[in-house]
Amino acid sequence: MAILVIAEHDNSTLKGATLNAVTAATQMGGDLHVLVAGAGCGAAAEAAAQVAGVSKVLVADAAAYEHQLAENVSKLIAELGKDYSHVVSPATTTGKNVMPRVAALLDVAQVSDITAVESADTFQRPIYAGNAIATVQSLDAIKVITVRGTAFDAAAAEGGSAAVEAVDSVHDAGVSSFVGEEMAVSDRPELTAASVVISGGRGMGNGENFAMLEKVADKLGAAVGASRAAVDAGFVPNDMQVGQTGKIVAPELYIAVGISGAIQHLAGMKDSKIIVAINKDEEAPIFSVADYGLVADLFEAVPELEQKL
Amino acid sequence: MKVLVTVKRVIDYNVKVRVKSDNSDVDLANVKMALNPFCEIAVEEAVRLKEAGTASEVVVVSIGPKACQEQIRTALALGADRGIQIETEEAPESLSVAKLLAKVIDEEKPELIIMGKQAIDSDNNQTGQMLAALLDMPQGTFASEVKVEDGKVSVTREVDGGLQTVALNLPAIVTTDLRLNEPRYASLPNIMKAKRKPLDVKTPADLGVEVKAHTKLLKVTPPAERQAGIKVGSVDELVEKLKNEAKVL
Numbered sequence A: 001m002a003i004l005v006i007a008e009h010d011n012s013t014l015k016g017a018t019l020n021a022v023t024a025a026t027q028m029g030g031d032l033h034v035l036v037a038g039a040g041c042g043a044a045a046e047a048a049a050q051v052a053g054v055s056k057v058l059v060a061d062a063a064a065y066e067h068q069l070a071e072n073v074s075k076l077i078a079e080l081g082k083d084y085s086h087v088v089s090p091a092t093t094t095g096k097n098v099m100p101r102v103a104a105l106l107d108v109a110q111v112s113d114i115t116a117v118e119s120a121d122t123f124q125r126p127i128y129a130g131n132a133i134a135t136v137q138s139l140d141a142i143k144v145i146t147v148r149g150t151a152f153d154a155a156a157a158e159g160g161s162a163a164v165e166a167v168d169s170v171h172d173a174g175v176s177s178f179v180g181e182e183m184a185v186s187d188r189p190e191l192t193a194a195s196v197v198i199s200g201g202r203g204m205g206n207g208e209n210f211a212m213l214e215k216v217a218d219k220l221g222a223a224v225g226a227s228r229a230a231v232d233a234g235f236v237p238n239d240m241q242v243g244q245t246g247k248i249v250a251p252e253l254y255i256a257v258g259i260s261g262a263i264q265h266l267a268g269m270k271d272s273k274i275i276v277a278i279n280k281d282e283e284a285p286i287f288s289v290a291d292y293g294l295v296a297d298l299f300e301a302v303p304e305l306e307q308k309l
Numbered sequence B: 001m002k003v004l005v006t007v008k009r010v011i012d013y014n015v016k017v018r019v020k021s022d023n024s025d026v027d028l029a030n031v032k033m034a035l036n037p038f039c040e041i042a043v044e045e046a047v048r049l050k051e052a053g054t055a056s057e058v059v060v061v062s063i064g065p066k067a068c069q070e071q072i073r074t075a076l077a078l079g080a081d082r083g084i085q086i087e088t089e090e091a092p093e094s095l096s097v098a099k100l101l102a103k104v105i106d107e108e109k110p111e112l113i114i115m116g117k118q119a120i121d122s123d124n125n126q127t128g129q130m131l132a133a134l135l136d137m138p139q140g141t142f143a144s145e146v147k148v149e150d151g152k153v154s155v156t157r158e159v160d161g162g163l164q165t166v167a168l169n170l171p172a173i174v175t176t177d178l179r180l181n182e183p184r185y186a187s188l189p190n191i192m193k194a195k196r197k198p199l200d201v202k203t204p205a206d207l208g209v210e211v212k213a214h215t216k217l218l219k220v221t222p223p224a225e226r227q228a229g230i231k232v233g234s235v236d237e238l239v240e241k242l243k244n245e246a247k248v249l
């Protein structure tokens, strides 16, 4: 049986996380189909058809799917999913919102946030803020899976030539509606995909001081992240939170500034290749995971770093 | 309006859990247990709705062994009115939890159900969404703001790119994110009062639900440890190391 990957997109472009989910799905074995559900989402479907390894793209184009409302999209996915061995989605906030509903509609478990595929039915996933790795076997006929993007390479966005097929089924539960959104606009790379991330914590003192990190980020082509404490204090928006209950990142270089290194923060960044910590407290737990630790006042060290890059 | 809140007993968030040497699971013997932080936020939100006159009653439900009555009592001390424990040997898988909760909700008929977005032990982030599907109810997950008005609930959600607001018909399910509120501490008199609040105990059989395993835990291993790094003495040394040793600049 084939595997259905749920595309993450904004109706015009395919989100990068889809490509990591495709790689994970490839490792499960089987023909690979991608579902693009949206409104006016033809361009995203075309992009999905180009992805290497994909044999068919299903497009469900209807107003009810425009904002990925879980009540509507989950019914579509569950209906289509009955004919697949696996239904796979990125573990983004969209995937996390929709996929457990799909699992319940299919009366199967969801294996959340997998970091490795051992076989068609056995997966690894972190539990307890990444302090343990569980190897889990699914006993269900249909496996509903969400994929941690940082654990799988991105599939090639070009090179494929999948057939594109329209799906007519429209599910409008009529119980929820989209009211509005406030999305961050930034020229910087996306946090979860950036090869360099510089994050600030409570030690930054206020939101204005994040400008220091942005200057460094501009020089390194980096994304800017934050600890929960920095978000809770209102220094920066919620979508910058890195950690167990925020975003998971694993860049080539992660620079933690004024962050103590609580287990919940480490859970979101300890798979980074090189970790740098700048903290004035030499006892800070962040130093236990840092390849290079600098015990210094960030208000002196960060501007100096920016200058010397 | 009746509000139902679910609470899970989990390891205290400050504890760094260890894996058992036989790799069968994590070791929870003598580990401090607590109310899942996201459930604490859920209880706080429900209690605030009651204080605002929007909610008439707050019912808390926990599924697990007898020990989870402690967490129900904590929720009662924070201001919930009564508790229901569904007695099981250990906390069942999410789908079974959702099926048990669906039966409780059939009986209790709350208009709003508030849950945590994630249990910090299993890190599943799925039970609320599953319950919503089973009950065919709308859901507002990862909520940072909840407003009940005119038979609807408006939920602002923390999503990857920022914030999204949805309007849901009632009854609805909300799952909490960190910024929804800051939970209060229970006062000593309220802790004493909580001991006398009603707490019902039921079994899955009472509810007509068969608790079934859909997954099998094959093993639990510690994560790859990072090699301890070095301390550098200056920004110059840091830049030099990043360029020539780590080669990331």
Ligand SMILES: Cc1cc2nc3c(=O)[nH]c(=O)nc-3n(C[C@H](O)[C@H](O)[C@H](O)COP(=O)(O)OP(=O)(O)OC[C@H]3O[C@@H](n4cnc5c(N)ncnc54)[C@H](O)[C@@H]3O)c2cc1C
Binding pocket: A200, A201, A202, A203, A204, A226, A227, A228, A229, A230, A241, A242, A243, A244, A245, A246, A247, A257, A258, A259, A260, A261, A262, A263, A264, A265, A268, A278, A279, A280, A281, A284, A296, A297, A298, A299, B013, B037, B038, B120
């Ligand atoms: C349910 C739950 C979920 C959570 N999820 C997350 C999550 O996803 N992500 C997350 O990050 N946290 C999360 N947390 C919070 C976590 O436990 C910590 O509270 C948080 O990470 C601390 O943030 P911080 O390191 O910025 O602040 P602090 O712990 O206060 O550390 C600030 C650091 O800055 C240093 N500092 C101060 N001034 C300076 C200066 N001038 N120069 C240099 N250094 C300085 C201090 O020495 C200190 O080490 C969660 C907690 C709970 C309970």
Ligand SMILES: Nc1ncnc2c1ncn2[C@@H]1O[C@H](COP(=O)(O)O)[C@@H](O)[C@H]1O
Binding pocket: B006, B007, B008, B009, B036, B038, B039, B061, B062, B063, B064, B091, B092, B094, B097, B114, B115, B116, B117, B118, B119, B120, B122, B123, B124, B125, B126, B127, B128
């Ligand atoms: N055994 C349980 N008893 C009560 N509530 C639970 C239980 N398991 C999960 N929940 C609820 O579902 C939420 C999400 O859990 P999870 O999907 O396991 O991450 C938790 O924050 C609880 O509110």
